[in-house]
Amino acid sequence: MHNAMKLKSPIPLLRRLAMIATLALAAWGTVPQAALAQGVAVLVNGDPVTDFDIEQRTKLATLSGQKGTSRQQIIEELINEKLKIQLLKRYAIPDVDKDVDNAMTNMARRMRQNSREFADQLAKQGVQIDTLKSRMKADIIWQQLVRGRFQASFQFNDKDIQQRLQAKHPEGIPATAAYDYTLRPILFIVPRGSPSEAFAARAKEAEALRAEFQNCDEGISRARGMRFVAVRPPVVKNSAELPAALRDILTKTEIGRLTPPETTQQGVEVYAVCSRKNSENTPEKKEIRDQLYNETFERLSKEFLKEIRSQAMIEYKQAKP
Known part of the structure; x- marks a missing residue:
């Protein structure tokens, strides 16, 4: 004992x-x-x-x-x-x-x-x-x-989106148009280091093509025949994923026509609007989906960071203020 x-x-x-x-x-x-x-x-x-x-x-x-x-x-x-x-x-x-x-x-x-x-x-x-x-x-x-x-936590279904929409619009969800655009980027190349006059000259060429461009089939062929002009492969863009200013430009551009010229680092660029189809992915749905993603990421990020901090050896060598 x-x-x-x-x-x-x-x-x-x-x-x-x-x-x-x-x-x-x-x-x-x-x-x-x-x-x-x-x-x-x-x-x-x-x-x-x-x-x-x-x-x-x-x-x-x-x-x-x-x-x-x-x-x-x-x-x-x-x-x-x-x-x-x-x-x-x-x-x-x-x-x-x-x-x-x-x-x-x-x-x-x-x-x-x-x-x-x-x-x-x-x-x-x-x-x-x-x-x-x-x-x-x-x-x-x-x-x-x-x-x-x-990964599974970032999968948001239509029900999640609709619930947010209904909460935001209890009086009824407004009808909003959304589109999938098929675009053909056309670049009028300007060599790096060129003066502003070179960009202005190429912008005039782009405007001339824009005036004559009536449809994608013939217009794209014409653009390919021009000197120092690059016609890029088709891209599909949803209106919800575009900045409001560009969305407005595409809405005002007729099918088969070109958007106004825009100066870039590579030269002067226009887009041929080759098709426009209705889409269910409206800008507001995209906004809600982004909100859900950001909220989920912030919550999980805090939890994960707390976990790895608890496992770490953190040694303060100077007194905290």
Whole structure:
């Protein structure tokens, strides 16, 4: 009886504490010297978030219009970003870096710049291009993982859409026209670096073709015979998926005619409207489907992020404010 009531030896507990301390020291030992020189704010599974990272992300947030973001909010964003990128060690996602480069190129193009010019513009604002790339990489990884892991949750049927429509219009759902358009893009090519006069000249050629274009069969053949004109394969676009301005243009364009010329980076482009068929996918249904997707993604994203944070070793090296 006396032996049974003796306290257990503290040695196993001390061993466990020693092991934890050893692991923590090992993680600290793997931190790059450059990171130590910058000042480490947090370790995320041994991966450092430095004061420089925080400074960079703060500048990027300001450029993005996120004013008033606290240092701790930035730190938590960076912790989440590290965790998302670290998921590449557990899940195989092909061509992530290529997707990041493509997204960066598209972002630069929207600002009428190439990738180098865009990076230089960011640098002038004190933001390194790798800061933006890291955030984009985390977002791309996260989007793919959440969609793949919870794929069935993003399947919305007609009943889901109708319920939202009825709740929005209790007095009755209004009739809205929607169409599937078959379009033929026609590009009047302008070499890169050409002056504005070259674009203006090609726009005149496009307008001349537009005046003569009466149907797709004959008009497409005529366009193919023109110099430095590319006629692309047919594309089918639903009116619900188009911006309102383009939807309005297509509505006003007769079947077999061309849309007004539009200047692009490659030249001057018009679209031949070859057919228009009624569709059940109205813009309002598309809007509701997008709402359902965003609500579902946000809910599942929070749950998944909470899960991976609970499994992570997050060690704050600086006191929280």
